[in-house]
Amino acid sequence: MSPPVSSAPLTHQPLRGLVLILGATLLFAYNDTTNKLLITDYNVPMVTAIRYITHCLLMLAIVAPLHGREMVRTQRTGLVVIRAGSLALGSFLMSLALQRMPVAEATAIIYLCPVLVVLLSGPLLKEKVGPAAWVAAFVGFTGVLLIARPGGGLDPLGVVFALGNVCLALSYNLLSRVLARTERTMAMLFYSALVGAIGFGIFLPWTLHGAAPTPVQLVLFAGLGVSAWLGHYLFTQSYRYAPAALVAPMTYMHLVWAGILGLLVFGHMPDPIAMVGMVCVACAGIISAVRPRRGERPAQLAAEDGTTERAG
Template sequence: MGRPHPLRGVALFMACLFLFACLDTTIKYLTAHYEVPLIVAVRYAVNLLLMTAMLAPRHGREMVTVGNRRWVIVRALALSVASISMALALQRMPVAETSAILFCAPVLVILAAGPLLGERPGATAWIAAALGFCGVLLIVRPGSGLDATGVLFAATAMLANTSYQLLSRKLMQTERAIALLFYTTLVGTLIFGTLAPWFLSGHPPSLLELALFLSLGVYGGLGHFLFTAAFRDTPASLLAPVNYAQLVFVGLLGWLVFGDIPDALSLTGMAIIAGSGVIAALHARKPPVKRSV
């Protein structure tokens, strides 16, 4: 790692989080008019085309060469499950509440890293997990008005994203980041591209809707590029708490685009989830304690 650039790293990371918030908001808008598998297929396909056009001429071999292809593909499948589940949840629920549930994944990663990666979470991580769970309960409580099926899809997306992050954490030790990104995009394109023809229904997209479809790949591709650039020269421990700025972005966009305003208890739940994530991120700054064998 080169010389740290904290301010630049945080700025890049904030930009990528805003793009991810735009991605979720655009997906929710399109789900009112088009089938979810079609939307996700276009997102992955545009992302793959952009990545191939921009990176393949220079990094072609690096994009396809991996040491553990089976687990790289499993990781890609986990992200595909997270993508379709998140889109189905957004179809039924407000953007802010859906994103807040997904943000329990980083805390679950810390807890699961114990038995799977040989790290010992410690009391602080367990406290963060308990707080995050309480925050989710405030959001999905009886009487909140959230769609039960949407909550189930959001929980599925959270678990799939947890698996994706754990596999990323393990595979980044041996695989190139560009190859991991390429395979996730390729697998998603193949899966949802195969399903897309079965969900071609509704009116042909207007110019605005076509632009929104194309923007999905741009938001995802550029967002992941900025994500990588931010971590290139800025410590992960500094960026981790910044993740929760995305909750602010999705809340603002949900209000501006759809007029959705979370109630007081939901906002409290979101704040608790964000707080639990910050606690977990601060805990993660400490070097992990390896289990003796």
């Protein structure tokens, strides 16, 4: 799912956009897999803090010299901070879910969020919601029920944490839609990193414990921040080069990458019923992404769909 699109001009380079979105979804799956590896040895608040601190330092070192004050200038700072807090808390809940669930199943559940964004954009944002959106919602909920069904072997508390992430991601994405009209992409990305870094960083004196990390774990810790920052950046760029109807369905490659990495790293293969559920969730998202909307130009669609972003 993608970060808000700024006012920079769009160009039509669909192949470039698809390459960028494939890279972004691979980075997100890598981030989830790395997160799950690290939280087997370290506590979730510490891992989350290091991720956000690394993300924030990268933006200060690389982005700040290029954007200067524009990176911190906002018009509705309160809503920007609430949006960032939703992302940070959502990331925390996602980590707790990954502690108890396989990567593929946890990832599939959080992809219920884009469908809910479409449904709630009607009553909350006064956007038109057609029959296709309700079909997508039904298919998506069916998929989640198949994945998280009783007797499916998933930790119930892990499922609760994943659904909590969906709720926070919903808040995050709806605020992204509202704020995309007035706020710059880089400013929102920076405040997302800053709020997470401060919110979890202040607890580091009490959470920074455990065995000294190995060289491999140090690389993994650094990779958390790098993959989060670079993944969101590639998502932003992909919507500049290709229309939303082309890019948005490709975000479901995240499910494919998550399944592959979960199999390679943890040896986990979802059972057949869960696989059917994952396909249902992906189909629901694709229906939402390509549903017909009359009277809107491609650029408008890109601006609208470009505000659906993962929280995790």
